[in-house]
Amino acid sequence: xxxxxxxxLGKGSAPPGPVPEGLxxxxxxxxxxxxxxxxxxxxxxxIRHEVININLRNKPEWYFTKHPFGKIPVLENSKCQLIYESxxxxxxxxxxxxxxxxxPCDSYERARQKMLLDLFYKILGYQxxxxxxxxxISMIDYLFWPWFERLDVYGIADCVNHTPALRLWIAAMKxxxxxxxxxxxxxxxxxxxxxxxxxxxxxxxxxxSC
Amino acid sequence: xxxxxxxxLGKGSAPPGQVPEGLxxxxxxxxxxxxxxxxLVLxxxxIGHEVININLKNKPEWFFKKNPFGLVPVLENSQGQVIYESAITCEYLDxxxxxxxxxxxxxxxxxxxxxxxxxxxxxxxxxxSFLRRQNKEDxxxxxxxxxxxxxxxxxxxxxxKTTFxxxxxLSMIDYLIWPWFEWLVALELNxxxxxxxxxxxxxxxxxxxxxxxxxxxxxxxxxxxxxxYLQNNLEACDYGL
Numbered sequence: 001x002x003x004x005x006x007x008x009l010g011k012g013s014a015p016p017g018p019v020p021e022g023l024x025x026x027x028x029x030x031x032x033x034x035x036x037x038x039x040x041x042x043x044x045x046x047i048r049h050e051v052i053n054i055n056l057r058n059k060p061e062w063y064f065t066k067h068p069f070g071k072i073p074v075l076e077n078s079k080c081q082l083i084y085e086s087x088x089x090x091x092x093x094x095x096x097x098x099x100x101x102x103x104p105c106d107s108y109e110r111a112r113q114k115m116l117l118d119l120f121y122k123i124l125g126y127q128x129x130x131x132x133x134x135x136x137i138s139m140i141d142y143l144f145w146p147w148f149e150r151l152d153v154y155g156i157a158d159c160v161n162h163t164p165a166l167r168l169w170i171a172a173m174k175x176x177x178x179x180x181x182x183x184x185x186x187x188x189x190x191x192x193x194x195x196x197x198x199x200x201x202x203x204x205x206x207x208x209s210c
Numbered sequence: 211x212x213x214x215x216x217x218x219l220g221k222g223s224a225p226p227g228q229v230p231e232g233l234x235x236x237x238x239x240x241x242x243x244x245x246x247x248x249x250l251v252l253x254x255x256x257i258g259h260e261v262i263n264i265n266l267k268n269k270p271e272w273f274f275k276k277n278p279f280g281l282v283p284v285l286e287n288s289q290g291q292v293i294y295e296s297a298i299t300c301e302y303l304d305x306x307x308x309x310x311x312x313x314x315x316x317x318x319x320x321x322x323x324x325x326x327x328x329x330x331x332x333x334x335x336x337x338x339s340f341l342r343r344q345n346k347e348d349x350x351x352x353x354x355x356x357x358x359x360x361x362x363x364x365x366x367x368x369x370x371k372t373t374f375x376x377x378x379x380l381s382m383i384d385y386l387i388w389p390w391f392e393w394l395v396a397l398e399l400n401x402x403x404x405x406x407x408x409x410x411x412x413x414x415x416x417x418x419x420x421x422x423x424x425x426x427x428x429x430x431x432x433x434x435x436x437x438x439y440l441q442n443n444l445e446a447c448d449y450g451l
Contacts, residue, residue, distance in 0.1 A: 081318050088324045095317035107305035111293045118295050122279075 010055035015062035034086040035073040220265035225272035243389030244296040245283035253421040312382035367408035
């Protein structure tokens with residue numbers, strides 16, 4: 001059970017009090033990949049924090065005082081300082097807290113990481129058509145798909161509307177006969193992963209009946 | 211500084227040689243606002259550099275080896291390391307070179323500058339759309355959108371109660387957003403900040419900055435460039451040379 005396994009706060013909920021000293025607060029949602037970034041950094045750096053999950057379909061009125069558009073993730077510290085945009089929040093944590101630095105020290109290597117992130121967004125944004133190659137499925141869609149099929153097992157489609165084009169692409173891909181024919185059963189995949197991470201050699205045959 | 215006002219290199223041009231030690235090279239274009247960001251930081255920090263202008267309407271084949279996206283600005287140092295994306299180039303220069311730091315040391319203040327940068331992000335495409343459509347179609351919708359975006363920036367200055375976006379002195383965020391406001395000045399569209407008095411004052415303060423004024427865009431050349439550029443004319447990037 002992770003430390004963010006709490007019910008969301010929605011409309012009509014009481015606003016949370018000030019953030020206690022020595023802690024930083026994250027406004028989050030358990031399935032949001034953007035908030036997930038920030039949770040990863042908090043975890044990796046061992047930063048003491050508390051999580052408040054927000055009901056994104058029924059946002060509390062008070063939440064708009066934390067973010068003008070009610071987005072997540074948002075960090076709030078005991079000085080009432082608010083930081084939003086997942087990448088900015090992650091960099092803030094790396095800068096503000098001691099211990100292991102996640103961004104490299106070398107300025108060129110830092111720049112390289114930022115260029116790679118930009119590439120990631122460009123891939124997401126490269127779609128001005130349903131598929132990455134145009135209006136019909138083509139090679140590039142098949143080349144990307146395996147990673148997104150696996151991510152889809154974790155339900156990113158349920159999340160915030162950050163990447164509507166990507167969600168549309170995932171839905172369109174699932175209608176492709178080829179993709180359908182080879183779609184991995186979610187439970188079998190999860191069963192495999194479970195055994196795989198335990199280094200169990202039976203992982204590879206999970207789900208086969210014989 | 212060599213090359214700032216040199217003719218651009220286009221298709222069929224020979225690739226430039228290695229960057230000499232002690233210098234950093236920037237691939238640029240005289241009227242590109244994104245490249246202007248990098249030039250401003252180079253100037254403000256007094257970094258020794260050379261400029262190679264690229265003909266963005268007729269790009270040299272070798273340029274795609276520097277940046278696969280074929281866009282300016284691109285930095286190249288004497289170790290052959292290449293950095294692109296304007297905001298990334300600016301941050302790299304601030305970190306890699308000594309002297310006055312343009313980004314604050316305080317993590318929260320630094321994060322604030324990046325949040326303002328995000329707030330500004332709709333302005334460049336809006337302004338470009340606006341310039342494409344001027345005199346051709348009704349652009350009152352675009353005008354309203356621009357007003358909305360400027361009001362967001364106005365709110366930042368009003369809340370901070372400082373002249374500049376990072377505080378009482380000019381810093382990175384001011385240079386990052388300046389090139390588009392420079393366009394407003396060059397095209398005599400200052401009226402667009404009439405309803406945002408703090409933004410207007412900020413513009414006046416920016417014009418007094420030595421880096422800004424020494425690199426200020428030539429209004430006539432800019433208009434000439436813009437006309438040709440919007441017509442996809444291959445000569446646009448070298449207008450006025």
